[in-house]
Amino acid sequence: MANTEGYLVGVDAGGTTTRALVADLSGGRVGTGRAGGANPNSHPPEVAAEQVAASIAAALASAGVPADRVRAGVLGLAGASKLADDRVAALFDAAWHGAGLKCGLRVVTDAEAAFAAGTASSDGTVLVAGTGSAAARIVNRRQVAIAGGFGWLLGDEGSAFWLGRQSVRATLRTLATGAALGVLARSVLSSVLAIQDVSGDPVLRRSVVSRLITAVNAEPPIHLARLAPLVAAAAEAHDPLAGEIVDEAVEWLVRTARDARSAGERTPVVVIGSVAASGGVLGERLRTALEEACGGEVSVAQDGAAGAAWLASLELLGPAALSLRPQLLDE
Template identity: 40%
Template sequence: MEGIYKGAAVGALFVGVDGGGTSTRCVVVTASGEIAGRGRAGGANAISVPDPVANLRAALLGALEGLDPTRVAGGVFGLAGSARAAEPAERAWREAGLAGRPAVVADVLVAFTGATDQPDGAVLVAGTGAIGARVRDRRVVRRADGLGWLLGDEGSGVWLGRRAAAAALHAIDGRGAPTVLVARVAEAVLGTGAPGEDDGPALTQALVAAVYARVAESGPAWLGTLAPVVDAAAREGDEVARGIVAEAARRLCRTAGVVVGEGTPARGVRAGGGGGPLVLAGSLLTEPTELAHLVRAELGRRAVLMRAGDNAAGAAALAVRSALPGDPRADEAHRVLIEQGGPWG
């Protein structure tokens, strides 16, 4: 990726895009790291979103509003499944009226570079999906999970949503323990509260039909909208919800152990160990969720943790570094773009 935009004219602009399962964020920046424009649209994960090109284009156009597109010297897109995502990214780039083509890298890489200017470390993401990665010299050298909603993404929002819906259905038909998730999931999915004593079969049919219809309409990412439901129930003490969240935390920590220590949890990321920080990214780990509390408590005893900042800014920092390889101005621009990030105490 280095040197793609070397020699870009003074006054050039660079684009950074972070396309997740739920939302796409875009920033346009100067070579000094100043943000000139921002845009946001729906998700851009080709596995779980019906039309990622439209959302990528909308985010680009929003960020470029009022700016001269001919000044754009290049950009970096951070997308899940970067090999498959190159074609949608290039289509959106062209449809936004931009010349050339963007570089497409893994979404986990821009999560890492959006939090730290260090070249090495690891990142654990839990948002709509979930993945861990080891980073060396700002390149992903090892991954764990990130297999999509059907085969993996353990501990993700979609994973939590599926477990919440299943736990509610199990409680209704007697295969699972009683739980407030019955009423909470029903309210979230159907707009109704707790069922009556004889409403079990009817409620089961209504929930199943509604969940399948929502997934067919909006893609599997819709299941992630139920993640806050199970997280809130866990914080209130519901044992079934607490069990779901605890299992999610165990699975995420296992993923982190693979990429951080290449088989040994947290090896190489201790303070002073020289392996770089462990960046926690994704809304489930960066917001004050019960899942974040459990994951931080486990990994924080053994690792130097950093909270992810603006992933789109991390993508833009990579674009600037590509234009100015080895130039200290690129280092400074990177630091400017991640000022909001930092280690947890």
């Protein structure tokens, strides 16, 4: 039975998806909600704030909990630096309270929420590799240094966006050079153009190159992230182009994590995101490489919203919040 003394809300707002969780004060998960991406760097801030409110409303409805019963909440936000703009901060504050919450809005970075989801330790490193990529050094559960996180135009190496872009680039090179289409190239063409295969006719190949470029440029750049699973699947099928992309992704992500750490540091490393926490060859190779390069225990955080909710419980309950982790985070 849900704790009747109050509830917690945790929100994990990323580039493509926003997830909210309602938990009771014993750590029981009582409701979840989902909405679109809410990173104010990759979406209009007004739209991003609306998605946060929508996810909270959905979670409260799922839980059957009145908003005024929530005693503490934390928003883990990708692109939290954008809230340095008072206008943007006001939009998110209005969305929070517009969802009916009476407790104050506390915003942390998505990295801080992810780290809390992966370990009870107060210090360490978190590697976020989902739509975008970044690593952060965490001290006393606060982000004190960051590596990467420059966004799709200037960085995000190893991220789902980067993997998707590399898959299209590799496909274009294959078409342009007349090479045989492998698993990855066929998958990309099928997904983007609904083409199953292309003959060796140079004229046809040039036409497909133009169509592929046009189709990709017609969508927001961040939509390339949807192609990332094709790279992982092709690598599992031993496609050489996909294998090269996976190798490079692992190298970039390990470098990003190491850049966020102090020399000789042996604190835990938490990984989260569709790329970093995946169960396939990419995720497994990444975690092995991180253990070798960083020297600390590597754990996977699956639920940033639960991490945000646990941070809210720490604020409300203090050290007693440690007892919530087994149920809240399935530890």
